[in-house]
Amino acid sequence: MDIFALLEIPDLLRAASVCSSWNAAYSAVRSIGHYRRRPQTPCLIYTSESAAGENVTCLYSLAEKRTYRLTHLDPLIHKRYLIGSSHGWLVTADERSEMHLVNPVTGEQIALPSVITIEHVTPVFDDSGSYIVVLLHNPFGQLSFTRLGDEKWTWLPARTEVDDCIYMDGLLYAVTSFGEIVAFDLIGTRAVTKHITGERLGKSKDDEEGYHYQR
Structure with missing residues (x-):
């Protein structure tokens, strides 16, 4: 023993x-x-459609220098993000950030409570029940958004740098570095921009702009 x-x-x-x-x-x-x-030598987990097929997860043993092929993980692990591991269990997150504990050897999966039950997390939906995700990113405080079913991010052109934004009552409100407040209506296939406060060169504060985007 x-x-x-x-x-x-x-x-x-x-x-x-x-x-x-x-x-x-x-x-x-x-x-x-x-x-x-007893501390174990860590293993490497990876997926490769070309080498193993879509439904196969590979576990490489550093101690044995060999690969084990696991085919019983469902939903497929390569469609989720790996965000941590401990004592042989993986912490994974799906496209909606819902998390599962996964044991890649036994195939056992444990669903964790929904992320929307966290005190400071609130799901954002439009009138049709689809989620909208807005990304504030470089260069210079740009805004892009995507909705359920979209295949790409859609850029929301802004004349000045956006400092922050919030989604309320079907509109995305953004505040710029010059104190300008802009509202974006993201419902439908034609996004409409309305300047709530702040003057812009050649435009009045009540001017609206519209443009189309493809899903």
């Missing part, structure tokens, strides 16, 4: 299959909890 407690997991499983007495020792090591304190 002292020797078994020092083995890597693959070697421990192989030792358990040698004979009944070794299997009993293997079971005893696991049941008393000694083995859990």
